[in-house]
Amino acid sequence: MPERTSAKNLSKMDRDRLDHLYEHLQKISPRTIGYPCNQAWDYSELFRFLEFSINNVGDPYEGSNYRLNTHEFECEVLDKFSDYTKADKSDFWGYVTTGGTEGNMYGLYLARELYPQGVVYFSEDTHYSVAKILRLQHTRNIMLKSQENGEMDYDDLRESVRLNRDAPPIVFANIGTTMKGAVDNLDKIREVMREFVIPNYYIHCDAALSGMILPFLDNPPPWTFADGADSISISGHKMIGGPLPCGLALARKQYVDRVARSVEYVGVLDTTITGSRSAFAPLMLWYALRTLKDEGLENNAKHSLAMARYAVARFNEKGVPAWRNTNSVTVVFPHPAKSVMEKWVVAPNRGIGHLVALPHMNEALIDSFIDDYCEARSDEPVDERRIPGSKDPRRGSTSNAGLI
Ligand SMILES: Cc1ncc(COP(=O)(O)O)c(C=O)c1O
Structure with a gap:
């Protein structure tokens, strides 16, 4: 007799x-403040869909022989994300990924297919997975210096592009760096391209967290398709939040058409990186968008920014x-003491730590962390060279533009 998984066994x-x-998990989840994972959600209405072997294999727009899917x-x-990212609907395509990394891999894949001789420029503050993607894809690349606030050093971009004028530039722009939440400025990047009269270039935007904050602000920096992405x-799973890691790869459709291949076995257009894809994650995102609506998403963005302001002030x-x-919403501070790292879930990097203020956080939680941080700090001496804003011999003099 075939067997099935069962609690009684x-x-x-x-x-x-x-x-x-x-x-x-119950114990540490409220103390997880250093990673960008909103915990204010409830998807219990969707649990019944876990009864089915659902799978969104293939291109979401093209249908599939595997009809247990949530493509619709x-x-x-x-479609909603095409609005948030100001896409031209006639030249827009996307799919729900396993997370931000896959979306970055997808953008760099499209860019490499478009410009096989291209050079990828990315700053030293870029997420660690990007160097790995570039290794996997065998793409030529140059790591640029960052400014002290984490933003790309545009002078270094200019100089690097000048030295490689024969290769189409593929610029990997951070729309909110992992550690400092810095945004690379698309206008300044495009200015460099104009300066050297470069007709063929590509800009990919990594908006892992900020992609669901910036659409709800009054004066966001340039980061959308309308701005040149x-x-x-x-x-x-970051700003929207949820129990399953997921993300969105969004692109201009004309580039995706170049990589599309038809696959008879599943009756799909093979435009995505992975074959089988979660059908639950799109349902979760759909539920979040429908229940929160734009007003809820805007409230969440504004609440998170208010919490970040509060944390800096405290x-x-x-x-x-x-x-x-x-x-x-990322608040940067000198590396916390060991005891703080043990009690709280905080992400350390090169002498700093950070707190990511998100919808589930409140003043009491932030106070509690800051009290622990300050108490432990008075016990352990701090290496002042590692404090952002103080003289750091490794970094030279850089601008502090955009710091609050
Ligand atoms: C700026 C940035 N890009 C990419 C990623 C990778 O995203 P994911 O963990 O969803 O694959 C992260 C993760 O924290 C990130 O902060």
Whole structure:
């Protein structure tokens, strides 16, 4: 007889392990403040769809022989994101990915197919996965210096493009860097292209977290298709939040048509990077967009920014040189003491730590973290050379533009 998974077959020991895991997650999830994962969500209405072996294999727009899918919902999600990213609807395409990394890989893949001899320019503050993607894709690339606030050093971009004028530039722009929430300016990038009269270039925007904040602000920096992006990656589990990592790869359709291949076995157009894809993640995003609506998403963005402002003010009152970039919910401070790292889930990097203010956070949570941080700080000496804004011999003099 074939068997199926069943709770009644679970040993006492295995059941205890699951219980322990559950308790552990319950305990640390409220103290997870250093990673961009909104925890204010409830998808219980969707649990019944976990009864089915659903799968969104293939191009969401083209139909599939595998009819247990949520392509229709996925297309509605994409349509909404075409609005947020100011796309030309007649030249727009996208799909729901496993996360921000896949969206970045997709953008760089399209760029490489378009310009096989192209050179990718990305700043040293770019997410660590991008160097790996470039290795995988065997694409020529140059890492640029960053300014102290985490934004690309445009002088370094200009000089690097000048030295490689024979190769089409593929610029990987951070729309909110991982550690400092800095936004690379598309106008300045395009200015460099104009200066050297470069007709063929490509801009990919990594808007992992900020892609669901900037659409709801009054004066966002340039980052959309209307501002010159050729492809954009946004994470779904970050600002929107949810239990499944997911994201969106968005691109100009004319570039996607160049890589499309038809596959008879599944009756789909093979435009995506992975074959089988989650059908639950698009449903989750659809549910979030339908229940929060634009007003809810705007409230969440504004609440998060208010919490970030609050955190900077509280840190500064206590003499800690914390800061954040304009429009960013990422609050940067000197590396926390070991005891703080043990109690709280904080992401450290090159002498700094950060707190990512998100919809589920409130003043009490931030106060509690800052109290622990300051208490531990008075116990352990801080290496002043590693504090952002203080003289750091490794970085030379850079502009502080955009710092708050
Ligand atoms: C700026 C940036 N890009 C890309 C990623 C990778 O996204 P994901 O973890 O969704 O693959 C992250 C993750 O934190 C990020 O901060």
